[in-house]
Amino acid sequence: MPHACGGRPARGGPGEALGAAAVPVGVIRLPRGPEGSSRGFAPSSPRFQALGAGGAPEQRQRAALRERYLRSLSAMAGRRVRFAMHERVSVAAVFGASDIDVLNFQVSELQTPLGVQKEALLRCSDIIAYTFDLE
């Protein structure tokens, strides 16, 4: 019966030539080493493909959330939005568009305490929150 740890030491029984030349175990090749300056973790490996780029679940979640936000911005276009600003200022306007970094909102018919502004740019850093109705 095979021994888990590779067999008992030989006791020099009959037919055993003492000092017989032992044959080195053959190998099909040597272990592969690092490739040049690459850090490895090949994206082509089956494991990488299956398990994704590890933090993929989080990355996918981030991407999903961002997509939802961008869609919310386009859903807002042309609608009346109420903005809560600093100093307890609340204004309403028709939302036009956002710039690419979401730093400024282009709005029209901005109702301010000082009157209605036909076209205006709201600085996002001044906005605390905003709300609008989806029909």
Add this chain to the structure above:
Amino acid sequence: MAMRQTPLTCSGHTRPVVDLAFSGITPYGYFLISACKDGKPMLRQGDTGDWIGTFLGHKGAVWGATLNKDATKAATAAADFTAKVWDAVSGDELITLAHKHIVKSVDFTQDSDYLLTGGQDKLLRIYDLSKPEAEPQVISGHTSGIKKALWSSDDKQILSADDKTVRLWDRNTMTEVKALNVAMSVSSMEYVPEGQILVITYGKTIAFHSAETLEQIKSFEAPATINSASLHPEKECLVAGGEDFKLYKYDYNTGEELESYKGHFGPIHCVRFSPDGELYASGSEDGTLRLWQTTVGKTYGLWKCVVPEEENAEAAKARTTLPGTAEEELEDLASENSDSVYSSTPEVKA
């Protein structure tokens, strides 16, 4: 026909390899991580030694490295006063945990949710990996730098070793349960969950203790100072390596020395059995990792069992036509084999 061990050398590190760890067995096989003083821990396929990737980011020698069970995460402990958690599939650095001194040891819980660290600041730290910015739970008590810290008893307890003591802690109360004084500086510690066995090495001694009571079960003396030892999963044999550059294999039940091998060109710092027990890996001061067969001559990984009658033709072919191997590497293979020292010839059952 007697077979001689052909160790497989994994090169790539440029400085001493000081720690290594295997993952569990995953659907993609099992993996091996090596900690090196060059600061660049490497991930390898466990059964072949093939390099998969290098974790780049540490700014100092890496003293400890570990993989979680399914090899999706890696953790490393370094001299740059940080422990890092990595994505072991992409190689990306996920979390950096700042410490106040050199970190020596890292260990994941079974669910990979918590990371235990220990180092020169003599404190054990438990990090909740879902809240890495939160302060870790800290356990103090060690009076010298912690060399190794491991989860035990289903992650309900912690085993830690410093220079002269091995301590058992309860994870919930964060208090010490038991302490063991060791005669000489502890060089390594391994926890075997099945059977709750703790393997400790110090001086020339390889000792086995109960992980629950810390009582000694048995101990063996080696011919030279031992730096690391590992118990086979089926607990029938163990391997150890140390300052005389040799690997020793002992029968766990009788303590009899079964085999010994030369091959490394420097002291051996770490040795571990693979999760399936078919091979063991050793890391050395010479900067290499070597893989050794548990059953010499068996076909496994890159080793190929050659039938005796065809041996001459096969061996001659193998020696001259190994694809992608340089003449020097073949010479190395041959000279390594001629250096092998056997205390007795292992019997190979076909």
